[in-house]
Amino acid sequence: MRTEICDRLGIEFPIFAFTHCRDVAAAVSNAGGLGVLGAVGFTAEELEVELAWLDEHVNGAYGVDLVIPSKYEGKDIDGLSPDELEAKLAELVPQRHRDFAEKLLTDHNVPPLPESEHHNQLLGWTATTVAPQIEVILRHPKAKLVANALGTPPPDVVRQIQDSGRLIGALCGSVKHALNHKKAGLDFVVCQGTEGGGHCGEIASMVLWPQVVDAIGDMPMLAAGGIGNGRQVAAAMAMGAAGAWTGSLWLTVEEANVPPAQMQTYIDATSHDTVRSRSWTGKPCRMLKNDWTEAWEQTENPDPLPMPLQMMVALDGVKRGHRYPEAAKDVNFNPVGQVVGLMNKVERSADVVGRLIQEYVEACDRLNKLNDTL
Known part of the structure; x- marks a missing residue:
């Protein structure tokens, strides 16, 4: 081999x-x-x-x-530091998208992060x-x-x-x-x-x-x-x-x-439970479908933004889902392939x-x- x-x-x-x-x-x-x-x-x-x-x-x-x-988005912006680029891109994120993401998390009773755990939005x-x-x-x-x-x-x-x-x-x-x-x-x-x-x-x-x-x-x-x-x-x-x-x-x-509750979600899933969605990163990404992925597909709701703007909207949900996996069970970010049916x-x-x-x-x-x- x-x-x-x-x-x-x-x-x-x-x-x-x-x-x-x-x-x-x-x-x-x-x-x-x-x-x-x-x-x-x-x-x-x-x-x-x-x-x-x-x-x-x-x-x-x-x-x-x-x-x-x-x-x-932002690839053509030169000469900025990471912090400056994040601030510049943040201006391109419509408030409607941030409000919609927050409503999804709030409606599912996912607590906000403590002030000490606030994070930058762009990362790598x-x-x-x-x-x-x-x-x-x-x-x-x-x-x-x-x-x-x-x-x-x-x-x-x-x-x-x-x-x-x-x-x-x-x-x-x-x-x-x-x-x-x-x-x-x-x-x-x-x-x-x-x-x-x-x-x-x-x-x-x-x-x-x-x-x-x-x-x-x-x-x-x-x-x-x-x-x-x-x-x-x-x-x-x-x-x-x-x-x-x-x-x-x-x-x-x-x-x-991986938090136990989230790991159990993977173990319980079948190969039919995944979907390609732009709802977290802005590019097609395979993950377990749930209330979050379904909500961003509805015509009356905002369309996912291009990368990296969509992740700037969704990253708070990723962090909150990892910290409160039980509460976020139906709106968590669960990237995984169809092989989940074997896991x-x-x-x-x-x-x-x-x-x-x-x-x-x-x-x-x-x-x-x-x-x-x-």
């Missing part, structure tokens, strides 16, 4: 785990895969704390996932706010991989990461996106089908993966979108993938920083890695036995 990208990163298995929880990232890396910490929810100062902790607790390498959209959703995060990453030698979740990273970011000896790649949901990544000189692509959680396109993984492999040639493709067991890993590798990029799977592990028990992260490998081996053995009969 070892592929070239394993050798480049010094990992045992090409199993990549995207997560917002440092404990999960560390556990996966120490089990032979590569934990990839999502940075979008952290300020630069907070990210420094997280990566310093990972340096101490990870034996080998880990990765970091950034969000630098190719298109977003633009090139301006990601720049300080990159400076942090470059101070941590165990951070061997950087991935961009939305679009091809700017050329200066690509050079900066590669000149430091790290690998940089990006997610794609179409052949066009993959070719853009290759043209930009990235080291790998993460090809995610529409089944995947979070931001995704419209093409199913089984159709998209081989198309992208054929289009990008010898550039490593990590398969994402609906992978929850080793049989699916084997299928991806059979189609030419260099590894498996997983995300939703790590929301229901013991180490996940029906809590496991340790290391056990999940072991299970994926064992199931992969069993799937390959099954195919080998079929070949022996030919």
Whole structure:
């Protein structure tokens, strides 16, 4: 199962785990895969704390996932600090949207945050706010991989990461996106089908993966979108993938920083319970459907704003949902893929890695036995 990208990163298995929880990232890396910490929810100062902790607790390498959209409101505004950009973009958010979001939370009896927990609204959703995060990453030698979740990273970011000896790649949901990544000189692509959680396109993984492999040639493709067991890993590798990029799977592990009530929501959900919605981030994002996602679809209510303005409206709801998960059960942000239908028990992260490998081996053995009969 070892592929070239394993050798480049010094990992045992090409199993990549995207997560917002440092404990999960560390556990996966120490089990032979590569934990990839999502940075979008952290300020630069907070990210420094997280990566310093990972340096101490990870034996080998880990990765970091950034969000630098190719298109977003405010991209053409140059020369502003992150705080100045946030203030400028805040002026573009209609009060009607803020009032509507607040009404949804109030109607569901979700308490407001304490004054001490008020937050900035932009975080790492633009090139301006990601720049300080990159400076942090470059101070941590165990951070061997950087991935961009939305679009091809700017050329200066690509050079900066590669000149430091790290690998940089990006997610794609179409052949066009993959070719853009290759043209930009990235080291790998993460090809995610529409089944995947979070931001995704419209093409199913089984159709998209081989198309992208054929289009990008010898550039490593990590398969994402609906992978929850080793049989699916084997299928991806059979189609030419260099590894498996997983995300939703790590929301229901013991180490996940997911409130029990929210984790139970994932465990109880089926694959029919997800929807692609712009209601939280402004771009199509797969999540569990609930009263929040349904409300933003009603014609009499405001339409979701473009990224990052919609998240500036919704971030208070994200924070309140995390702090008061019981109250926010029907209006919480639950990004997850259709694979949620397979996530029906809590496991340790290391056990999940072991299970994926064992199931992969069993799937390959099954195919080998079929070949022996030919």
